[in-house]
Amino acid sequence: MRIILSGFGAVGQSLVGLLSSRAEDLYTEYALKPRIVGVFDSGGGAADPAGLDPAAITAAKRDAGTVSAGLPGGVEMIRSVDADVLVEATASNYADAEPGISHITTAMGRGMHVVSVNKGPLALAFPSLTEIAAYNNVALRFSGTVGGGTPILDYAKNSLRGERITSFAGILNGTTNYILSSMASGLSAGDALADARKRGYVEADESLDLDGIDAAAKLVILANWVMGMKVTLPDVGREGIRGVTGDDVAGAASRGRAVKLVASCKDGLKVGPEEVPLEDPLCVNGTLNAISFTSEHSGTQxxxxxxxxGTETASSILRDLLDVRQVMS
Amino acid sequence: MRIILSGFGAVGQSLVGLLSSRAEDLYTEYALKPRIVGVFDSGGGAADPAGLDPAAITAAKRDAGTVSAGLPGGVEMIRSVDADVLVEATASNYADAEPGISHITTAMGRGMHVVSVNKGPLALAFPSLTEIAAYNNVALRFSGTVGGGTPILDYAKNSLRGERITSFAGILNGTTNYILSSMASGLSAGDALADARKRGYVEADESLDLDGIDAAAKLVILANWVMGMKVTLPDVGREGIRGVTGDDVAGAASRGRAVKLVASCKDGLKVGPEEVPLEDPLCVNGTLNAISFTSEHSGTQxxxxxxxxGTETASSILRDLLDVRQVMS
Structure with missing residues (x-):
């Protein structure tokens, strides 16, 4: 399987490491022989139809800050390098979904399957992207966009096959959950945010976490994939955690509850702070994610x-590559 | 799809109801057209190659206490009625797994696929039964044996494909969890048990719950299916909850923990009371079940x-029937 890897941050590097370390059992157990034939980051690209050396590109990134071997990256590489799959792992952009969306559509137009962990294109154009994939007869997979390594999308779609999911609610952003958990332990909102920043939990664009945009993007992906809705980011009613005060958190605690940033699909799509009973399995602390699906016959799970x-999300890319492998055979 | 239904208790009745109410969408969405061509309980059997009327057999059970229309049930029916699938839903028996195991092996010998929610045969003879299924080239499915309607087996096997599960631990028996949760709320062991009995949570053979046999049976099924082990019930080190005192529970609480009956596969297979931190997602209350899988790359889920x-378990049978449907086509 020839792969172009778009983006070489933590996830891309973890993926390359994972594919190397698992090379033997992936081949014997799944007949999967992945080959990175092209890789690029914002500095440029490197390509080799025989497969790039994982150690060499990782070293280049470490030493020179880019994988570039002087080749152009981005759409230009996707147009010129022959591959079976594009793994899209550049940063999510919720303004116009670029450059990811151009990478994805260019790849699909050339008949490549796509595995995306970039949420931007899916949040802004899920219905169109699935149509383009169907038109080009390629697979579009995105397990890593929701829940990192936790196969939430797969669970809802496959493990619950035959079942009808009627609603769901989730804590889908670990950063805000960490901040709210810290506030529940007594930290002020400001101190909790500062602590989360210090630990590297907060995105460079803080609004993605604090204003609930990341959670809303995941909600959109779930709503399309699990519920068959055709929605995009503007369809989500959204409120972040900036307005949550220490008094709110303390008040909730006095009622046996905790304030959580909940993304829900019940009567419409909504992201906002809600009080969740402490004994509800959904009420997880720290950076954990949780989601509860309510179905017609099996209750709430x-x-x-x-x-x-990085490693967790890379493991979800691997699952998607195994799916693509099946489609290809 | 022609089905023989072995056992017509809560699960069997729920299944018949579910298949009726979902008849239309099962056909249009999954091309599944289930027909109960035979059913039996301890009173005898009824059969009709054109398919029995769900309302009629349910009414017979309600009014006469048995579905019997004067036909022999059990192995005799399985030998004489032609069907594609046996749904085995008689009570679990951990002494010799009968009559379920004879039902299952007879059906497989005749080339029928088997969906079992009866844990006895799998707990006592999992490795042999999978070999017999392979030899006869039939599917053996048992989603409902662990987690009722919660697709735990499927999650571990399919949603985590490509991943290596290194260990797991679960609260797999709702009755004992209910009793321990009641004790954590201040009830004495005796009162908690009496309350669980009154609510109908405790099996007729109380030992199955209280001595951890039910949990151990589920552990065996998980170990075989998820970890590829070849084990049976005697391979589990097992201790129930009869020795757990109010002092144990209170002591655990003072340490921010709760006593739970944990079934684990780590260094060997074990069922026994353990203290679980209250903030561990595994630490659920009431009759809930929970299981944590730890995997190589995706952390603990x-x-x-x-x-x-009944309804939940019936929904898991439906999932298995959809699997069988795929194998048949």
Whole structure:
């Protein structure tokens, strides 16, 4: 399987490491022989139809700050390098979804399958992207966009097959959950945010976390994939955690509850602070993510796991590559 | 799809209701057209190659206490009625797994696929049964044996494909969890048990719950299916909750923990009371079930849901029937 890897941050580097370390069992157990034939970051690209050396590109990134071997990256590389799959792992952009969306549509137009962990294109154009994928007869997978390594999308779609999910609610952003958990432990809103920043939990664009944009993007992806809705980011009623005070958190605690940033699909799509009973399985602390699906016959089921992390997200890309492998054979 | 239904208790009746109420969408969405061509309980059986009327067999059970129309049930029916699938839903028996295991092996010997919610045969003979299924080239499915309607087995096997699960620990018996939760709320062990009995949570053979046999059976099924082990019930180190005192529970609480009956696969297979930190997602209360899978790359993931119930378990049978449908086509 020939792969172009778009973006070489923590996730891309973890993926390359994972594919190397698992090379043997991926081949014997799944007949998967991944080859990175192209990789690029904002500095440029490197390509080799025989497969790039994982150690060499990782070293280049470390030493020179870019994988570039002087080749152009981005759409230009996707147009010129032959591959089976594009793994899109550049940063999410919720203004116009670029450059990810151009990477994805260019790849699909050339008949490549796409695995995206970039949420921007899916949040802004999910219905169109699935149509373009169908038109070009390619697979579009995005397990890593929701829940990191926790296979939330897969659970809802496959493990619950035959079942009808009627609603769901989730804590889908680990950063805000960490901040709210710290506030519940007595920190002021300001101190909790400062602590989260110090630990590197907060996105460079803080609004993505604090204003609920990241959670809303994941909600959009879930609503499209799990519920068959055709919605995009503007369809979500959204409020972040900036307005949550220490008094709110303390008041909730006195009622046996905790304030959480909840993304829900019930009567419409909504992200906002809500009080969740402490004994509700959804009420997880720290950077954990959790989601509760309510279905017609099986009651409410909750999945909890780490929602982020390079290795975890890379493991979800691997799952998607195994799906693509099946489609290809 | 022609189905013989073995056992017509809460689960069997829920299944018949579910298949009727969902008839239309099962056909249009999944091309599944289930037909109950035979059903039996301890009183005898009824059969009709054109398909039995769901309302009629349910009414017979209600009014006469048995579905019997004068036909023999059990192995005799399985030998004489032609069907594609046996749904085995008689009571679990951990002494010799009968009559379920004879139902299952007879059906497989005749080339029928098997969906079992009866845990006895799997707990006592999982490795043999999967070999017999392979030899006869039939599917053996048992989603409902662990977690009721919560697709725990499916999650571990399919949603985590490509991932390596290194260990797991679960609260797999709702009855004992209810009793321990009541004790944590201040009830004495005796009062908690009496309350659980009154609510109908305790099996007729109380030992199955209180001595951890039910939990151990589920652990065996998980270990075989998820970890590829070849084990049976005697391989589990097992201790129930009869020795847990109010002092144990109070002591745990003072340490921010709760006593839970934990079934674990780490260094060997074990069921026994353990102290679980209150903030651990595994630490669920009431009749809930929970299981945490720890994997190589995706960290620890927890699934929580109702572990029992007629409708819930029937929904898991439906999932298995959809799998069988795929194998058949």
């Amino acid at each position: 909750t999945i909890i796991g780490r929602g982020a992390g | 927890t699934i929580i849901g109702r572990g029992a119930g």
